[in-house]
Amino acid sequence: MNQPPFPTRNPDVVASRLRDGGLVILHLESGEYHELNRVGAAIWDLIDGTLSPPEIARELRPDLEGAPDDLESVVATYLSELRERDLVV
Numbered sequence: 001m002n003q004p005p006f007p008t009r010n011p012d013v014v015a016s017r018l019r020d021g022g023l024v025i026l027h028l029e030s031g032e033y034h035e036l037n038r039v040g041a042a043i044w045d046l047i048d049g050t051l052s053p054p055e056i057a058r059e060l061r062p063d064l065e066g067a068p069d070d071l072e073s074v075v076a077t078y079l080s081e082l083r084e085r086d087l088v089v
Contacts, residue, residue: 007047010088042063047088
């Protein structure tokens with residue numbers, strides 16, 4: 001399946017920020033909860049339908065100490081996982 005170039009959050013999802021900077025996400029249709037750590041939450045914050053996965057990685061890199069050289073690949077894989085859970089379209 002071909003993925004859209006600019007990922008967006010599923011409108012059937014609500015998120016709540018945790019004290020540690022992470023997020024708890026509820027998929028309203030399935031009733032499933034998902035917890036994102038601080039890095040996952042930072043990626044989530046950048047998923048707005050205007051940035052491609054490489055652009056998300058570039059925006060994220062300055063805020064990550066010791067970011068891996070293959071951050072673009074890591075972000076793309078993470079976005080695929082969010083799509084599999086129907087959290088991102």
